[in-house]
Amino acid sequence: MAILQTQSLKKHYGRIHAVDGVDLTTADGEMLAVLGPSGSGKSTLMRMVAGLEEPSSGDILIDGRSVVGIHPRHRNVAMVFQSFALYPHMSVRDNIRFPLVSRKVSRAEQRSKLDWVTGILEIDDLLDRRPTRLSGGQSQKVALARALVRDPELFVFDEPLSSLDAQIRSQARAELRSLHDRTQITTLYVTHDQLEALGLADRVAVIHNGVLHQVGTPRALYQDPADLFVAGFIGDPPMNLLKMGDTVLGARPEDLFREGEISEPAAVTLDVEIDQVEFLGAESLAYGIVRGGLPDAGEQPPRVILRFRQEAEHHFQAGERGRFVVPRSRARFFDRKTEQRVAEPKGVGA
């Protein structure tokens, strides 16, 4: 267990600022997801923590001790790559033992560590196989075993689920979480998939263009995005962002209600023309154009997405027109220029 901390961490490649001043601190034993679109700098951040890249400036601390300039070998940071990077010509046993043999650990200790780790991951029957004869899920377990066997202070996962088949991904996610709960090793989990980040991590750090936008629990990120980028990035479909003069109104698709459906005072009342409805099983999505109700909306009538559950009283049809309210407790406001979250402006809801 350990606390990882980065202090104004920067990495520049020529004029490209891959990581541009990131301050991030994990709790001890926490699973922290670093979430961002591709090219956001999350991989560079992870590689600097593992020691594969040197920062241009700033510091990386593990338990208060700077690791910048320390070779990956001496960092005690274990990493699981997206491809799992198993050594193809070695048996599973030799793959798992490789970090121990490289560190000149005694044979007796190698054996006990191997027993321990194969027990945890339930891979005893795979030990004599070659990596080419493993399924995706098995490869992942072997890669995890190889990372775990050295008793690392810190785990770094690089999109560990994205090379697995969709069917086994949710199971693998649950196993990953249960492994973390048992070992309590501080974990940095890098992903572009918000479902993985929100569903798995204790906290999520959203990074974009090398800048950290928000760190918080999945619930906080979803309910109270700190700025327009997080608001538009988290959630599928994303938050509706509607221009109202100098501010932007943010409302989740499930936070638009039919007028009269709830008694709470409304931030805005929108006149929406629905032009498309998608059936998704437990819920449906309705796509519409805002025809009225927004002050200073601009020339283009904005589009909104509405989410309603199957058991809702009214099922919308394409071509239907209706009035929808966003309750004041659900409405979020952002400044158009700074893109930051702001308090509810005066005059709204009047």
Next chain:
Amino acid sequence: MSAHTASRESRSLSQRVVEFCDRPRVLGALMFGPAVIYVVVFVAVPFFLAIGLSLSDATVGSPTLNNLVGLQNFYEVVHQEAFVIGLRNSLLITALVIVCLLVLATAATELLARDFKGKRLLQIIFILPWAMPVSLAAITWLWFLDSQFSPLDWVLVHLGLLGPGGLWGPASHAYYLGREWLGIASVVVVDVWRMLPLATIIVLAGRLSIPRERLEQATIDGARFMRILFRVIIPALAPVLIVAVLFTALLVIGEMSMVALLTRGGPGHSTMVLPYWAYLKGIESGDLGQGAAIALFLFPVLLVAAVLALRMAYRTQED
């Protein structure tokens, strides 16, 4: 119907030729033809001609296969001193060249697989020996290894290793090409110098196909350079190394130009190799039969080596 036939007739001749050639059987024959012709004319015919010649008493003066003498040519060739030396030298030189190439090509690959300033320039310098005409290279090396004017000798003398009171005797010349083992060593050095670019390119191609993540994983796993090299890189390179060995072995063992240009097999027959002796016997001395017999002698060895190497390469890939 009539419109259909009309359109068929209206097609131009060239269109018809193109369509004819597009049929799978015709196309296959066309594509395959040149290779077959090449193999028949330049490989199969000379090969069987050589077998015929080795069983006859043909000479340059009367190059006919009328008088077959059985295995007499082989018998006579084997019982000459030059043959034993030539066989030994051929195998020895090939083995030494391969060992040197494996080590140097792997080392050079590790260098060239990295990013550093001036890498392009180094690559160009590195490839030069392969691009240089053999005769030009030989002139340079002849000067380097000259009995009187060798700059190597000059350096060694100034280092105090050669010359009166030097570590290696009182003579101030090493006579690289005038002594048996120095001569063989010189041939090996020059062969390695010439083959290294090719071997390195083959190995480098394999090295660059190793996923970077695997090497980074090994670094994170705590392995030092030598462990990564021997436990991660070389096992992944094995199929490529086998191909490189096979390739260079076949090139070196069949090659006579270095010996011909540097030592002419001398002094005596001490640096003779079989291909050069076959040339001397068959062409210079005019005994086509014995020349062919010498040339054919290495064939079974090479065939077995090639088949084995290819099988090993396939097996490693299947793993």
